[in-house]
Amino acid sequence: MCRNIKTLHNFAPPATHDEIAASAVQFVRKLSGFTHPSKANEAAFSRAVQQVTEAAHGLLHGLVSNAPPRDREVEAHKARERSKARFAQAVN
Numbered sequence: 001m002c003r004n005i006k007t008l009h010n011f012a013p014p015a016t017h018d019e020i021a022a023s024a025v026q027f028v029r030k031l032s033g034f035t036h037p038s039k040a041n042e043a044a045f046s047r048a049v050q051q052v053t054e055a056a057h058g059l060l061h062g063l064v065s066n067a068p069p070r071d072r073e074v075e076a077h078k079a080r081e082r083s084k085a086r087f088a089q090a091v092n
Helices: 017-032 039-062 072-091
Strands: none
16 A cells, blocks of 8 residues: 555544545545646546545544554654664665
């Protein structure tokens, strides 16, 4: 799948509408192959983004977890460390 789409479930604070909409845009871009759709495809692209955003909201609000919510800063730090290790190996 697309590496730019981030996990949004079970975080404190919860995902914002903007984060969910941004992930929907990434998803629709991946499916369509368009970064910026042409004028002819703009309406279909925008409609798809809105529908995916609504579906993502429904999914995130419907999911339950027994695990404690994850801290965004801690998870971002872990991701940066994984990235450093991954790209350090590629350079050597």
